[in-house]
Amino acid sequence: xxxxSDFFKRLKQWQDFVNQGLAKLVPVLxxxxxxxxDAMHYSLMAxxxxxxxxxxxxxxxxxxxxxxxxxxxxxxxxxxxxxxxxHDDLPAMDDDDxxxxxxxxxxxxxxATAILAGDALLTHAFRLLAHEDLETLFPAExxxxxxxxxxxxxxLFGMVSGxxxxxxxxxxxxxxxxLYFIHHHKTAALIRASVLAxxxxxxxxxxxxxxxxxxxxxxxxxxxxxxxxxDIVGDExxxxxxxxxxxxxxxxxYPALYxxxxxxxxxxxxxxxxxxxxxxxxxxxDFLRDIAYYILERKL
Ligand code: GRG
Numbered sequence: 529x530x531x532x533s534d535f536f537k538r539l540k541q542w543q544d545f546v547n548q549g550l551a552k553l554v555p556v557l558x559x560x561x562x563x564x565x566d567a568m569h570y571s572l573m574a575x576x577x578x579x580x581x582x583x584x585x586x587x588x589x590x591x592x593x594x595x596x597x598x599x600x601x602x603x604x605x606x607x608x609x610x611x612x613x614x615h616d617d618l619p620a621m622d623d624d625d626x627x628x629x630x631x632x633x634x635x636x637x638x639x640a641t642a643i644l645a646g647d648a649l650l651t652h653a654f655r656l657l658a659h660e661d662l663e664t665l666f667p668a669e670x671x672x673x674x675x676x677x678x679x680x681x682x683x684l685f686g687m688v689s690g691x692x693x694x695x696x697x698x699x700x701x702x703x704x705x706x707l708y709f710i711h712h713h714k715t716a717a718l719i720r721a722s723v724l725a726x727x728x729x730x731x732x733x734x735x736x737x738x739x740x741x742x743x744x745x746x747x748x749x750x751x752x753x754x755x756x757x758x759d760i761v762g763d764e765x766x767x768x769x770x771x772x773x774x775x776x777x778x779x780x781x782y783p784a785l786y787x788x789x790x791x792x793x794x795x796x797x798x799x800x801x802x803x804x805x806x807x808x809x810x811x812x813x814d815f816l817r818d819i820a821y822y823i824l825e826r827k828l
Contacts (some may be wrong), residue, residue, distance in 0.1 A: 531825065535818045542585055546578045546606060549599045553656055554607065554649075567637045567645035568652075571610050574628040575768070577828065579751075580605045580722040583819065587740055588726030590806070590813035600659035601674065601725050607656065608682045609718065611649035612691070614642050621695065622777070629768030650682070666729045673728050681721035690714025697780040707780050715755070716748025723747070723816070739808045743816060746802035751823050753795040756781035757788060758827070766828050799824045 550572050557565045581602030585595035617624040617632040618639060625635055634642035657675055680686055690713025697706055723744035727737045758767060759774045760783055774781050782791045799820045806813045 531818055531821055538815065539582065542582045543578045546581045546602055549603045550606060553600060553603045554652060563641060564644055564648055567633055567641045568649055570636055571614050571633045571645065574630045576628060578606060580609050580719060583719065583722040584725050586815045586819055587723040588730060590740065590809050590816050591727060591730055591732050591736060592812050593726060593730045597661065597665050598726055598729065600656045600662055604653040604656035605718065605722050607649040607653040611646040612687055614646040618642060624769065626769045670729050670731060674725060677721050677724060677728055681717040686713050686717030694780065699778045702780040704785065707782065707785055710780055711749050711752045715752040716745055719748035719751060720744030735808055739805050742805035743802045746798045746805065747820055747823060750795045750798040750802065753782045753791050754823060754826065756783050757791055760788065763827065795824055
């Protein structure tokens with residue numbers, strides 16, 4: 529299935545909305561803290577796809593809710609994602625020089641600034657999740673549930689544990705179970721949380737919540753498989769970073785374990801299943817359905 533130009537127009541509109549939100553909701557400080565906020569904005573504005581924030585909006589839309597009030601949540605998740613990229617690129621982790629087509633944060637600034645910019649982005653995300661506008665719109669118990677969802681997905685029960693497992697797996701063969709653990713925690717957990725955030729705030733039914741959660745897990749795993757494939761067959765200019773780095777670092781990846789062809793089949797299978805999970809919704813979930821195809825077909 530080919531994606532319509534209308535889909536790409538909507539994607540661009542939401543990307544612009546997120547960019548404006550980040551400019552508004554992440555402060556630019558002067559004086560002694562200016563270097564810190566310069567580094568935060570440098571990485572935030574380096575041209576990410578904004579997939580996770582857009583999933584926040586698409587999840588709300590599927591429920592028939594207005595996505596716009598969820599802007600602080602969408603920006604909070606992008607702050608967490610950007611922090612993870614800054615820290616992942618550090619010499620102590622992946623030691624990468626380029627990200628999103630630009631020098632990585634520690635290259636453009638310095639290591640200490642990059643660590644602090646990541647710390648400040650993560651902390652500011654939780655400030656945004658406690659944004660006054662959310663407090664006036666949604667009951668406090670739903671906001672507490674949202675904090676639990678996001679902190680679990682980003683931290684010990686999600687991304688940070690996945691990153692630890694990923695680093696421990698470098699340079700040696702991994703089992704299927706280990707690879708699944710890495711993908712599930714490092715990548716899929718935050719993507720699933722993005723899809724579910726609106727459902728939690730808007731008080732979705734348990735059936736709708738389950739459907740979005742299933743969709744989120746499947747799309748999250750497929751996203752990482754496609755990411756691993758792009759690291760082999762992708763175009764460096766489009767990706768804005770060198771390809772082949774997973775192979776060089778002997779990273780645990782889906783293609784390394786199963787080969788390229790099986791990886792492509794698995795990504796497609798997961799995305800078809802993700803779309804099936806949305807059967808409880810009508811056309812309101814069409815944007816989520818299109819995003820699944822976009823994840824499969826993306827070149828960036
Ligand atoms: C440092 C706690 C900590 C975690 C790092 C995100 C991450 C975990 C590592 C980055 C390396 C990697 C391949 C992670 C998998 C997730 C992923 C594919 C991130 C890139 O996400 P995109 O493609 O990036 O959405 P943009 O730049 O478009 O936002």
